[in-house]
Amino acid sequence: MSDIKKSESIQLSCRLQAIASATYDAAQDCQGNAKALLALLRQLEQLHREIRDGAFQQSLPDNRQALYSLLRDIEAEGGWPYIERMRLQAFLKNVEQEGAVFNSIEVLENDSSLNW
Numbered sequence: 498m499s500d501i502k503k504s505e506s507i508q509l510s511c512r513l514q515a516i517a518s519a520t521y522d523a524a525q526d527c528q529g530n531a532k533a534l535l536a537l538l539r540q541l542e543q544l545h546r547e548i549r550d551g552a553f554q555q556s557l558p559d560n561r562q563a564l565y566s567l568l569r570d571i572e573a574e575g576g577w578p579y580i581e582r583m584r585l586q587a588f589l590k591n592v593e594q595e596g597a598v599f600n601s602i603e604v605l606e607n608d609s610s611l612n613w
Contacts, residue, residue: 520537520541523537524537541580542580542582545578545580
């Protein structure tokens with residue numbers, strides 16, 4: 498790898514780390530606020546979609562050798578980036594589990610208040 502490419506790679510890595518840190522900080526700031534965290538996830542999904550449908554598609558190789566090289570790189574680096582949405586059933590299951598825990602706590606609190 499040439500010195501210029503290595504320098505560009507290091508700069509990109511630093512920029513990506515700064516983006517990741519800013520995202521983690523935003524998530525920490527929203528801790529406990531489901532609506533704010535949902536807004537953050539929606540923004541990340543929108544950015545993913547815009548980059549994928551815009552700059553990424555425009556930069557795709559126009560010959561088989563370059564495409565093969567890109568596909569090998571995608572496979573070697575961990576596959577295709579994907580932002581998975583939480584399935585409604587999984588969400589409801591989590592809500593039901595939390596509800597059961599809250600109900601158990603409430604029952605315990607009521608039982609302990611009767612003993613006093």
